[in-house]
Amino acid sequence: MIPDDLCIRPTTPDDVEALVQLTAATGMFKPLELDTLQEIFADYFGDIPTSDQHSRTLVTEGSVRGFVYFAPAPMTDRTWYLYWIVVAADAHGRGYGRALLRHAEDEIRRRGGRVLFIETSGLPHYERTRRFYRQQGYDQEAILRDFYASGDDMIVFRKVL
Ligand SMILES: CC(C)(COP(=O)(O)OP(=O)(O)OC[C@H]1O[C@@H](n2cnc3c(N)ncnc32)[C@H](O)[C@@H]1OP(=O)(O)O)[C@@H](O)C(=O)NCCC(=O)NCCS
Secondary structure (H helix, E strand, C coil), X not given: CCCCCCEEEECCHHHHHHHHHHHHHCCCCCHXXXXXXXXXXXXXXXCCCCCCCEEEEEEECCEEEEEEEEEECCCCCCEEEEEEEEECHHHCCCCHHHHHHHHHHHHHHHCXXXXXXXXXXCCHHHHHHHHHHHXXXXXXXXXXXXXXXXXXXXXXXXXEC
C-alpha cells in the first residue's frame, strides 16, 4: 500500500549520494553504469545547466527511496526517453515504481510529450523489470542484439502518451 506521506519532488543535490547508493544496492547495475549515473547528476547540478533534463525523487518517512530521470529525445517531434527508474531494493513491490513512472508520464504529457521510450537489458535478472514495464502499458518495440555487451541485448519499450 502506498503510504500517505509519499512525495515525489524535484531531485536536489543533497539526494544524490543516497540515490547513487540505493541504485548500487539493487545489485542490478554495472560499475560503469553507476559511474555514469554519478556523472549525470554532476552535470545535472553543474554550473552549465543541462537543458530539459528532469530528475524526480521519491521520499517516504523522511527517506529518499527512489528516483526517475527523463528527457526529450533530441531532434525528434515530442519523443521522450526515460533514462533511469530505480526504487530501493527493500521497498520493491510496494507500488513506488509505478508511482514514479506515472509521475514522469504525467509531467511529460504536460510538457507536450507524444511518445515515451524506455531501454532496458534483456539479461535474465531484468525479467521482473521488463514485466514491470509491460504491466504499466508498455509494448516491447525492438531488440538490439548484443547492444550493451556480447549476450546482453537492449530491449526497447514504447508507450504512446
Ligand atoms: C523496476 C522497479 C523500478 C519497479 O519498482 P517497484 O516499486 O519494485 O514496482 P511496483 O511495486 O510499482 O510494481 C510491482 C511490479 O514490478 C515488477 N517488479 C520488478 N522488479 C521487482 C522486484 N524486485 N520486486 C517486486 N516487484 C518487481 C513486478 O512485475 C511487480 O508486479 P507483481 O507484484 O505483480 O509481480 C524496481 O523494482 C527497481 O528499482 N528495480 C531495479 C532497478 C531497475 O531494474 N530499474 C530499471 C532499469 S531499466
